[in-house]
Amino acid sequence: MTTLAPRSSHGLFTSGEPVRSWTVSTAKPVSYEVGFTPDVLDPRNPALxxxxxxxxxxxxxxxLLVVETTVDELYGDRVRAYGVARGLEYKVHVLTAHERLKTMDAVFSVVEAMDRFGIARRSEPVVAVGGGVLLDVVGLACSLYRRSTPFVRVPTTLIGLVDAGVGAxxxxxxGPHKNRLGTYHPATQTLLDPRFLATLDRRHLSNGMAEILKMALIKDRELFGLLERHGGRLVGERxxxxRGLxxxxxxxxxxxxHGMLEELQGNLWESELERVVDYGHSFSPTLEMRALPELLHGEAVCLDMALTTAIAERRGLVRPVERRRILDVMRGLGLPVWHRLCEPGVLGEALADTVxxxxxxxxxxLPAGIGDAVFVDDVTPGELAHAARRLRAYHAETGEAGHA
Structure with a gap:
C-alpha cells in the first residue's frame, strides 16, 4: 500500500501557492520459504x-544454476542429470567461491552469466548451489541485476544450511572489511538438504557447528544440551x-x-540494531579477515563467543561451571577458543569497528547463563585483555587443537 501526501496540512495549495514537496510512504510485503527438502537432486523430486x-x-x-567449483566436482553430474530428467533448459555456471574471492569481481562473473543466458526478470529464478560465500555472492548479483531478480538457494555446507542460507x-x-558491500534481498525459496553434508570434511562441519552453538547459547538451552551430549557424534557422522542419530x-x-528465523523475522532490514543473532559477530569479522586464510568464519565466531563468555563470567552473568561447560563444548566440536590475534590491540580495533x-x-x-543474552554498552579494553588471558590459559591447560 502506498500513500502520497503533500508536505502541508492545507491540501494542494498553501497561501495560494502550489505545493512543491511531497512525502511518499509505502510498504512492501516480504515473504520467502525455507524448508527441508531431502534428496533435492533426485530426478523424481520436483522441488528444485x-x-x-x-x-x-x-x-x-x-x-541458470550457479554451482561452486568443489560442489560441481562432487555433484555436477547429478545436477546436470537432474536438469535433463526434469526437462529444464539450463546452463551451469561454475564459480570458485571462498572468503578471499568474495568480491565484486565474483558478483560481476555471475551477472555476466545471467546476461549470456538471457534471464527473464521475474519468472526465471537463478539457482545458487554451494556454501555461504557463493549464496551471498549470487544473492548480491541478483539484487542488482535489473534492480531485483529472484533466486533460489541450495546450501551445501552446514553454515549455509543454518545461517547463510536462511536470512535476507x-x-x-x-578491502580488509568483511561483508562491507551488500543488500537485503532474500531468496524466494531455500531448499535445505542435509545429504550434502555427507561429503563435507570435519573442519567445515565444525565450522557450521559454531553458528548452531550461537543459537543455543543466546536462546535455546535445550539445543545446548543436545550439542553437549551428541555434538561429537553429529560431526563424526556428518x-x-x-545408528539411531x-x-x-x-x-x-x-x-x-527455527531459532534463527524467529529472530530474523521481525527485523529483516535491521532497523533495530540490538540483535541477539549478532552474538559471536562483534570481534569475529576483524579476526577472520586479519587471519585469512587461516580461520574459517565459524572458527572466528567461536573465538568471539569464547571471549564474550569470559567477559560475562567476570560480570557474574555466567557461572564458572557454565563457562567451563561452554568452553568444553566448543573444544568437543573441534572449534578454537583462543588465537594469537586475540590480543588487546586487535580486539580494540575490532570493537571500534563494531561500534x-x-x-x-x-x-x-553477552550470554546470561546458557540460553539467554543481555546487551551491554560498556565493555572496556581491560575486560578484553583479561578475557584473552583466561582463554589462553584454558587453551594451554586443555591442549585444545585450535588454530594458534
Missing amino acids: AGAGAPADGPAPPRR KTGVNF FQGG APVVREVLGRAV RHRDGSQRLP
Missing part, C-alpha cells in the same frame, strides 16, 4: 525444478543420522533454523 518460479512460467522451464542479507568483502539430527537442525557498524554504540550481546 519448480522452486521460486510462478506457476505460469515459461515452458520448458529455463534455469547478501554481501561481499571490500549429520547423516546413522536421525532424531537428533532433525531436532538440532530444526531448532537451529561504527552499530551506529555509535557497542550493543554487545
Whole structure:
C-alpha cells in the first residue's frame, strides 16, 4: 500500500501557492520459504525444478544454476542429470567461491552469466548451489541485476544450511572489511538438504557447528544440551543420522533454523540494531579477515563467543561451571577458543569497528547463563585483555587443537 501526501496540512495549495514537496510512504510485503527438502537432486523430486518460479512460467522451464567449483566436482553430474530428467533448459555456471574471492569481481562473473543466458526478470529464478560465500555472492548479483531478480538457494555446507542460507542479507568483502558491500534481498525459496553434508570434511562441519552453538547459547538451552551430549557424534557422522542419530539430527537442525528465523523475522532490514543473532559477530569479522586464510568464519565466531563468555563470567552473568561447560563444548566440536590475534590491540580495533557498524554504540550481546543474552554498552579494553588471558590459559591447560 502506498500513500502520497503533500508536505502541508492545507491540501494542494498553501497561501495560494502550489505545493512543491511531497512525502511518499509505502510498504512492501516480504515473504520467502525455507524448508527441508531431502534428496533435492533426485530426478523424481520436483522441488528444485519448480522452486521460486510462478506457476505460469515459461515452458520448458529455463534455469541458470550457479554451482561452486568443489560442489560441481562432487555433484555436477547429478545436477546436470537432474536438469535433463526434469526437462529444464539450463546452463551451469561454475564459480570458485571462498572468503578471499568474495568480491565484486565474483558478483560481476555471475551477472555476466545471467546476461549470456538471457534471464527473464521475474519468472526465471537463478539457482545458487554451494556454501555461504557463493549464496551471498549470487544473492548480491541478483539484487542488482535489473534492480531485483529472484533466486533460489541450495546450501551445501552446514553454515549455509543454518545461517547463510536462511536470512535476507547478501554481501561481499571490500578491502580488509568483511561483508562491507551488500543488500537485503532474500531468496524466494531455500531448499535445505542435509545429504550434502555427507561429503563435507570435519573442519567445515565444525565450522557450521559454531553458528548452531550461537543459537543455543543466546536462546535455546535445550539445543545446548543436545550439542553437549551428541555434538561429537553429529560431526563424526556428518549429520547423516546413522545408528539411531536421525532424531537428533532433525531436532538440532530444526531448532537451529527455527531459532534463527524467529529472530530474523521481525527485523529483516535491521532497523533495530540490538540483535541477539549478532552474538559471536562483534570481534569475529576483524579476526577472520586479519587471519585469512587461516580461520574459517565459524572458527572466528567461536573465538568471539569464547571471549564474550569470559567477559560475562567476570560480570557474574555466567557461572564458572557454565563457562567451563561452554568452553568444553566448543573444544568437543573441534572449534578454537583462543588465537594469537586475540590480543588487546586487535580486539580494540575490532570493537571500534563494531561500534561504527552499530551506529555509535557497542550493543554487545553477552550470554546470561546458557540460553539467554543481555546487551551491554560498556565493555572496556581491560575486560578484553583479561578475557584473552583466561582463554589462553584454558587453551594451554586443555591442549585444545585450535588454530594458534
